[in-house]
Amino acid sequence: MKKQLHKFKKNLISGAMITLAFTTLSVVLPSSSHAQEPVAGVENPDLLFTSSDPKLHANKQVVYHIVKDLLEAGHWELADKYLSKRYLQHNPNAASGLDGVVRYFVEVRKVQATPIPEKMTKPVVAVIAEGDLVTVMYPLPVRDKTTNKLLYTTTWFDTWRIVDGKADEHWDSALKN
Template sequence: MKSLIVAGLLAAAAVSSPAVAQEPVIAAQNADQLFTSPDAKLNANKQVVYRIMRDLLDAGQWDRASELLSDEYIQHNPNAKSGRDAVVYYFTQVLKVQPRPIPEKLNMKVVAVMAEGDLVTVLYPRTVKDASAPGGSYSTTWFDTWRIKDGKAVEHWDPALMNEAPDLR
């Protein structure tokens, strides 16, 4: 009977304890390779997303946004309004992103890239400060999904919360 009580207490403690990641999220060795596919349409869509990440997000070359984002770009991140001009404003005026040279290879760490139909999803490793452990942090995953039409992104999703702009570089 005593062992049942101890087992019950241990189970209760495990359920009430905060979740702890058991394994860190690890980036792929060569992120650029993840943006290819033997399927021509999926490859083209992955290449649009690759350029969004490299040219816009990594290099901050938002003057090139018209090459990669549609005018009516639908934004599901709660911090930026829909429309290409609104997204460019968010990155250049709100976040104050300054343009840098476009890198030869993507600098951002990427775990995986998945493409299906007109959607491309990119997974990134993310380190987050642990509010319950001062000075501590934990590993988790961020994602971005874009819908591609006629060679441009027309819609975007991510798990952002209000006033949150994670640094994924």
């Protein structure tokens, strides 16, 4: 019995020392969330909106103008050139339909038009086109709400379904405001 008690105490002390060592390491060494590689856009995003396949190229060009002319420059008066009348919206903050999405950006978000840039200035990570879908991935900086200090970057995406030369459906990673 005395031998078992001694062994128990020895194991308890050894376990406590191991726990203390791991706790110390977890405080001293950076966690994996701090070791993440930052998400960055490519040098010339315009090149991502091209394809040797004529159909994919046409679809990417529709999305290029949605991103550059509408989202980046705020020229929502041009929306009917790039969005269908029915435009199905899967973002929980904007209504479906051409009128609904225009209203969201113009009246709710109060986007003001700026000159349409010759080349896209919005950072883009990648553009993926398959069939009638085009997905654009962007760097998304996440900041501390009180200090505005950059905490980390992650990735935002928008996906559009192109029908008859216009975006007819849209998905993104937005949460309800």
